[in-house]
Amino acid sequence: MQTSRRDFLRLMGLTSAAVAIGGQSLLAWEQFDAPLVASNLALHLLNRITYGVRPQDSERAAALGIEAYLDEQLNPERIDDSAMDARLLELPILNMDRYAASLLPEREYRTYKALMAGMVWRAVYSERQLLERMAEFWTDHFNIPSDELGVELVTFQRQIRQHALGNFRDLLFASAQSPAVLYYLDNYLNNAEHPNENYARELMELHTLGVDGGYTERDVKEVARAFTGWTVHDGTDTGFYFDPSTHDTGKKNVLGHPLPADRGIEDGLHVLSILTNHPATARYLCYKLCVRFVSDDPPSSLVDSAAAIWTANRGAIKPVLRHILLSAEFQTSAGQKLRRPLDFFIGVLRATGTEIHDFYTMENLLLELAQPPFGWHPPDGYPDKAGAWMSSAGLLARWNVAMMLTHGAYSDLELQKTMTAHLHEYVGSAATVGELVDRAAARVFGGRIPDAARAAFIAFAADGGESVTPVTPLLLSRKLGTLYGLMLASPLYQWR
Amino acid sequence: MIQTRRNFLQQMTASGAVGVSRALFPAWMPRLAFRPALQPGPGDVLVTIFLRGGIDGLSAVVPYGDGAHYYDARPTLAVPEPGAGTGATLDLDGYFGLHPSLAPLKDIYDEGGLTIVHATGSIDPSRSHFDAMQFMEYGTPGNKTTGTGWIGRHLQSAAWQNDSPFRAVGMGAMVPNSLRGGIAPLSLRSIADFHLRGRESELIRARQALAQLYTVEAPADALSAQAGLVFETVDLLQSLSAADYQPANGVTYPTDEYGFGMGLRQIAQLIKADVGLEVACLDLGGWDTHENQGTTGGYFSNLLGVLGSGLGAFYTDLDDRMGSVSVVTMSEFGRRVTENASQGTDHGHGNFMLLLGGGVKGGVYSRWPTLAPDALNDGDLPITTDYRDVLAEVVSKRLLNPALDKVFPNFQTTDLGLVLPR
Numbered sequence: 001m002q003t004s005r006r007d008f009l010r011l012m013g014l015t016s017a018a019v020a021i022g023g024q025s026l027l028a029w030e031q032f033d034a035p036l037v038a039s040n041l042a043l044h045l046l047n048r049i050t051y052g053v054r055p056q057d058s059e060r061a062a063a064l065g066i067e068a069y070l071d072e073q074l075n076p077e078r079i080d081d082s083a084m085d086a087r088l089l090e091l092p093i094l095n096m097d098r099y100a101a102s103l104l105p106e107r108e109y110r111t112y113k114a115l116m117a118g119m120v121w122r123a124v125y126s127e128r129q130l131l132e133r134m135a136e137f138w139t140d141h142f143n144i145p146s147d148e149l150g151v152e153l154v155t156f157q158r159q160i161r162q163h164a165l166g167n168f169r170d171l172l173f174a175s176a177q178s179p180a181v182l183y184y185l186d187n188y189l190n191n192a193e194h195p196n197e198n199y200a201r202e203l204m205e206l207h208t209l210g211v212d213g214g215y216t217e218r219d220v221k222e223v224a225r226a227f228t229g230w231t232v233h234d235g236t237d238t239g240f241y242f243d244p245s246t247h248d249t250g251k252k253n254v255l256g257h258p259l260p261a262d263r264g265i266e267d268g269l270h271v272l273s274i275l276t277n278h279p280a281t282a283r284y285l286c287y288k289l290c291v292r293f294v295s296d297d298p299p300s301s302l303v304d305s306a307a308a309i310w311t312a313n314r315g316a317i318k319p320v321l322r323h324i325l326l327s328a329e330f331q332t333s334a335g336q337k338l339r340r341p342l343d344f345f346i347g348v349l350r351a352t353g354t355e356i357h358d359f360y361t362m363e364n365l366l367l368e369l370a371q372p373p374f375g376w377h378p379p380d381g382y383p384d385k386a387g388a389w390m391s392s393a394g395l396l397a398r399w400n401v402a403m404m405l406t407h408g409a410y411s412d413l414e415l416q417k418t419m420t421a422h423l424h425e426y427v428g429s430a431a432t433v434g435e436l437v438d439r440a441a442a443r444v445f446g447g448r449i450p451d452a453a454r455a456a457f458i459a460f461a462a463d464g465g466e467s468v469t470p471v472t473p474l475l476l477s478r479k480l481g482t483l484y485g486l487m488l489a490s491p492l493y494q495w496r
Numbered sequence: 497m498i499q500t501r502r503n504f505l506q507q508m509t510a511s512g513a514v515g516v517s518r519a520l521f522p523a524w525m526p527r528l529a530f531r532p533a534l535q536p537g538p539g540d541v542l543v544t545i546f547l548r549g550g551i552d553g554l555s556a557v558v559p560y561g562d563g564a565h566y567y568d569a570r571p572t573l574a575v576p577e578p579g580a581g582t583g584a585t586l587d588l589d590g591y592f593g594l595h596p597s598l599a600p601l602k603d604i605y606d607e608g609g610l611t612i613v614h615a616t617g618s619i620d621p622s623r624s625h626f627d628a629m630q631f632m633e634y635g636t637p638g639n640k641t642t643g644t645g646w647i648g649r650h651l652q653s654a655a656w657q658n659d660s661p662f663r664a665v666g667m668g669a670m671v672p673n674s675l676r677g678g679i680a681p682l683s684l685r686s687i688a689d690f691h692l693r694g695r696e697s698e699l700i701r702a703r704q705a706l707a708q709l710y711t712v713e714a715p716a717d718a719l720s721a722q723a724g725l726v727f728e729t730v731d732l733l734q735s736l737s738a739a740d741y742q743p744a745n746g747v748t749y750p751t752d753e754y755g756f757g758m759g760l761r762q763i764a765q766l767i768k769a770d771v772g773l774e775v776a777c778l779d780l781g782g783w784d785t786h787e788n789q790g791t792t793g794g795y796f797s798n799l800l801g802v803l804g805s806g807l808g809a810f811y812t813d814l815d816d817r818m819g820s821v822s823v824v825t826m827s828e829f830g831r832r833v834t835e836n837a838s839q840g841t842d843h844g845h846g847n848f849m850l851l852l853g854g855g856v857k858g859g860v861y862s863r864w865p866t867l868a869p870d871a872l873n874d875g876d877l878p879i880t881t882d883y884r885d886v887l888a889e890v891v892s893k894r895l896l897n898p899a900l901d902k903v904f905p906n907f908q909t910t911d912l913g914l915v916l917p918r
Contacts, residue, residue: 391669391683394683399692459701494719
């Protein structure tokens with residue numbers, strides 16, 4: 001009996017999502033032959049720590065070697081990013097303090113636009129790609145939708161970027177006193193008379209210990225009491241204000257640690273220290289990093305060894321990342337991560353050299369893909385695992401965004417012109433369709449592709465003909481954009 | 497040999513006939529050719545509507561009969577008693593009434609097409625939207641690691657086969673948690689937009705290349721299976737002439753910013769097209785009214801109007817077909833009995849559910865605990881009817897799936913007599 005697709009799906013439903021998805025993930029990753037990079041491993045690393053491999057990225061990695069390239073990316077201050085800095089001058093809002101931002105006309109929309117464009121531009125153009133990947137990781141980890149908090153998010157984003165490769169302790173302490181977090185998780189309302197548990201719960205469930213981190217409902221109540229009086233006041237520089245008059249000064253007990261009576265802000269600081277140093281925090285954060293950088297169901301050996309590095313380095317992020325990305329487990333994980341829609345979108349821009357300056361175009365495309373930055377409402381952040389993004393509407397949106405951007409159907413004429421010019425430049429003077437496909441594929445995938453995929457692209461570009469079909473100006477004008485679109489829409493591109 | 501849909505598609509592909517152009521795919525073809533495979537389940541079509549954010553059930557289905565308990569707790573927000581002039585509650589049964597913005601539901605109620613359950617919900621005490629929605633959609637209050645939704649488990653445990661790509665549809669970009677489980681649900685934002693775009697002259701070849709690249713004839717993984725679903729869906733929707741859909745009985749759906757009216761209109765269209773739809777999920781969000789909620793004018797009232805007019809339009813549009821459709825609404829929790837200092841309401845507990853369709857018994861079902869301060873659960877409306885009992889009755893009596901132990905594991909269901917056996 002043959003297995004029908006429906007049966008197949010039913011069977012898949014019974015297995016774990018990770019197995020179902022990871023199984024045959026990439027058509028034939030092992031067939032990948034990457035002449036442009038030092039080795040397949042370098043391509044794999046680039047696929048994970050950048051938002052899309054450009055020829056210059058491959059060349060840099062080849063010149064330095066994997067380890068030195070990674071170390072360069074882990075120390076972004078060593079990388080010249082002046083072109084990025086110059087571009088960001090167009091988004092002065094990103095440098096405003098909360099007072100200046102609060103005075104902007106239409107401040108919510110304008111701060112949202114700046115935050116969205118800043119995130120997209122940096123991911124596309126910054127040479128400090130791993131820093132951008134980590135900024136996105138922490139933005140998801142401490143997720144806050146921009147809805148009514150754009151002004152506060154501008155500052156919080158700066159703090160996230162400052163500590164993205166620093167120490168988790170600094171991130172956690174900054175988040176606890178950030179008006180964005182205090183508002184979003186209701187701690188600004190938390191007072192001795194009416195304790196609000198929202199922040200306390202999410203602090204442990206999402207920011208530190210994880211849902212299985214061993215805390216109880218009683219701990220939630222005690223942590224909420226410890227943070228009473230942590231609120232927002234416009235009279236302070238940062239907006240954070242500790243109001244002693246609303247703080248619960250009774251003694252408390254958090255995760256077995258007694259907190260003496262008659263203290264003030266120390267209660268909350270003490271709780272943050274307890275949580276920072278808790279072994280469940282090390283494990284949960286390392287698990288999340290492994291899911292982000294390795295696979296949806298990472299080997300527990302790797303999570304354990306990373307947690308040991310985390311603990312030994314007291315929450316320093318760089319050594320943990322370095323350990324994960326140079327591990328044996330990482331090396332065998334190629335092709336197991338599905339690009340999330342935002343990741344896909346940024347990859348398309350990097351692969352095609354598309355410039356999007358019009359915010360409406362950018363926003364519309366990101367809405368179509370269902371992952372606008374700062375658009376996820378619950379506090380857990382956009383999902384990381386493939387299962388959440390495997391939807392028919394989502395897949396069709398990827399295909400259509402790839403096709404629209406590459407063949408220039410978008411109404412933005414300037415975008416169309418620059419993009420078309422780039423696509424021609426990337427394929428140069430290919431004489432045959434085979435050459436054309438190989439050059440475009442090298443640009444999109446950073447290397448050569450499996451034969452079956454190559455055959456499908458050739459059949460498309462040559463209207464069913466062979467790879468030796470000569471490339472004519474007419475063929476180029478008809479096929480080039482859609483060929484790139486197809487490559488970006490292909491399953492090879494969805495997995496990385 | 498029986499011509500299966502799969503064989504049919506294979507032949508079509510081999511001959512290059514599965515095209516994206518309307519001309520290559522006559523409108524009549526899929527419905528006739530696929531008909532045998534697109535039989536839905538033996539029971540009703542289920543439409544679930546999730547009111548995200550925690551709708552204020554005490555303003556939507558007003559317990560005016562509770563008198564001072566209600567009116568004292570809501571000095572600025574209470575909906576006036578029936579007969580109190582414009583903006584008054586529309587009486588249902590002498591104790592409960594509908595907010596005037598839900599007037600379209602009053603007609604359905606009077607016809608016997610609407611059952612209302614009050615003081616119901618998910619028994620987990622969480623007042624977090626995030627947790628409460630997840631619990632409710634998983635159908636396992638208190639358990640966050642279930643991983644599958646109650647509807648997903650219903651479809652997986654059902655005894656019948658249904659090979660349609662439209663078997664379970666989530667209206668929106670992402671698949672709702674309630675649909676997670678055994679089958680691959682279709683997510684659909686817009687019937688009219690669900691097609692491949694790009695350079696017109698290259699679309700057919702582009703599509704062939706995509707089908708080849710995703711190996712849709714022998715899907716190797718979940719992503720290529722989704723790709724197959726996309727192609728089938730595109731072809732079927734093409735044949736429905738989406739843009740030409742005319743609702744029956746002169747109905748107009750609301751054109752709200754949430755896409756609720758459009759979503760209901762598309763569900764009605766799919767039901768009438770007989771494409772094998774068994775379950776459709778739709779959201780209406782925006783109910784988290786902590787401030788300036790308004791009473792019979794303003795934000796809440798307008799949003800309630802979208803809900804009422806949307807459901808009214810759907811009911812009238814489907815007409816006789818409502819006899820085999822069950823609509824259920826739910827929300828992650830209700831709101832606090834006492835209004836807050838900002839003319840709004842905070843997160844609460846118990847709430848109401850609506851059941852619409854030809855198979856409901858009608859009336860209001862409630863073991864009403866009263867809103868007397870000492871009857872409340874931490875200041876909130878207690879839950880005296882587990883929402884799983886409401887859903888279980890629909891699953892067993894209307895959807896004809898007896899496997900309630902699979903749909904709601906570790907839960908002993910109680911028959912409340914809310915719907916008629918099919």
